[in-house]
Amino acid sequence: MALNGYQLQYKRRMKKALALRAKADRRARILVARLISALSQGETAANHIARINALYGTTMSLRTDLVDGYRLSGTAAALDQIATVSLGGAPEAVFVNLPANAGDAMLPPDADLD
Amino acid sequence: MALTPYQTQFKQRMKRAIKLRAKADQKARRYAQLLADAIGAAEDAATQMDALNQLYNVDVSTYTLLTQALHAEGSKQVLLGHLGDSTPGEEVVLFNQVPDANGGQLLPLNPLFGEVVTGTPITPPAPPQKVPAKSVAVSTTPVSDESAGVANTAEA
Numbered sequence: 001m002a003l004n005g006y007q008l009q010y011k012r013r014m015k016k017a018l019a020l021r022a023k024a025d026r027r028a029r030i031l032v033a034r035l036i037s038a039l040s041q042g043e044t045a046a047n048h049i050a051r052i053n054a055l056y057g058t059t060m061s062l063r064t065d066l067v068d069g070y071r072l073s074g075t076a077a078a079l080d081q082i083a084t085v086s087l088g089g090a091p092e093a094v095f096v097n098l099p100a101n102a103g104d105a106m107l108p109p110d111a112d113l114d
Numbered sequence: 115m116a117l118t119p120y121q122t123q124f125k126q127r128m129k130r131a132i133k134l135r136a137k138a139d140q141k142a143r144r145y146a147q148l149l150a151d152a153i154g155a156a157e158d159a160a161t162q163m164d165a166l167n168q169l170y171n172v173d174v175s176t177y178t179l180l181t182q183a184l185h186a187e188g189s190k191q192v193l194l195g196h197l198g199d200s201t202p203g204e205e206v207v208l209f210n211q212v213p214d215a216n217g218g219q220l221l222p223l224n225p226l227f228g229e230v231v232t233g234t235p236i237t238p239p240a241p242p243q244k245v246p247a248k249s250v251a252v253s254t255t256p257v258s259d260e261s262a263g264v265a266n267t268a269e270a
Binding site (some may be wrong): 010013014016017018020021022024025027028029031032034035037038039041042044045046047048049051052055056057059060062063064066067069070072073074075079082083085086107110112113 | 115124127128130131132134135136137138139141142143145146148149151152153155156157159160161162163165166169172174176177178179180181183184187189192193195196197199213215220224226227
């Protein structure tokens with residue numbers, strides 16, 4: 001059975017929204033990993049500076065404000081936990097239950113959804 | 115006045131460590147901003163999914179598990195909050211007060227600072243654990259590291 005206009009419109013709109021959702025997921029997943037590694041690099045630098053401070057009796061600050069802020073907030077650990085518990089990738093979209101109503105007519109166009 | 119080898123070594127090592135610190139800051143800054151943007155994009159997508167769910171009376175999840183967790187934890191606010199708090203870029207390093215000690219001689223090379231160690235590595239001698247002979251006989255409790263250190267510096 002061919003899909004009517006209403007159903008086609010739903011399918012198109014949903015596909016677009018799902019693609020956005022999946023894209024944001026991919027971006028977030030990559031960036032969470034990168035941010036965690038950058039913050040761990042900051043900790044490595046802090047270790048080096050601490051060693052130098054101890055060796056030469058200096059008082060250089062170990063971290064920049066930004067890295068220290070994330071460290072105090074436990075951001076790296078929180079992000080790591082979030083990334084670990086969530087499954088990889090977006091849930092699959094299933095189109096089996098296409099709603100058909102409104103007399104099969106398409107809904108009015110929508111700038112966001114179309 | 116020329117710097118002693120000790121001072122030059124300090125300068126080299128500190129410069130390298132500062133560079134690493136600045137690099138990490140730069141990266142963290144960039145990725146934090148991008149991640150906040152990605153969470154924003156996920157929130158936009160969720161708004162659309164929400165509208166679709168209402169319009170067509172369906173029930174598709176608005177977020178993925180990852181973006182939902184990031185959204186719920188307020189990660190975006192945390193990320194942007196620290197970005198707003200701190201100024202970008204490298205802190206200026208002033209080398210006008212280079213410490214001088216060790217008779218101006220180099221400290222042993224250390225791979226931690228990216229230096230190639232040739233020959234046998236010099237391991238720093240363990241702090242001597244001197245226990246006064248008298249107190250051994252009297253008390254059986256071990257002298258703690260801290261008090262031992264104080265005693266050693268007093269003797270030295």
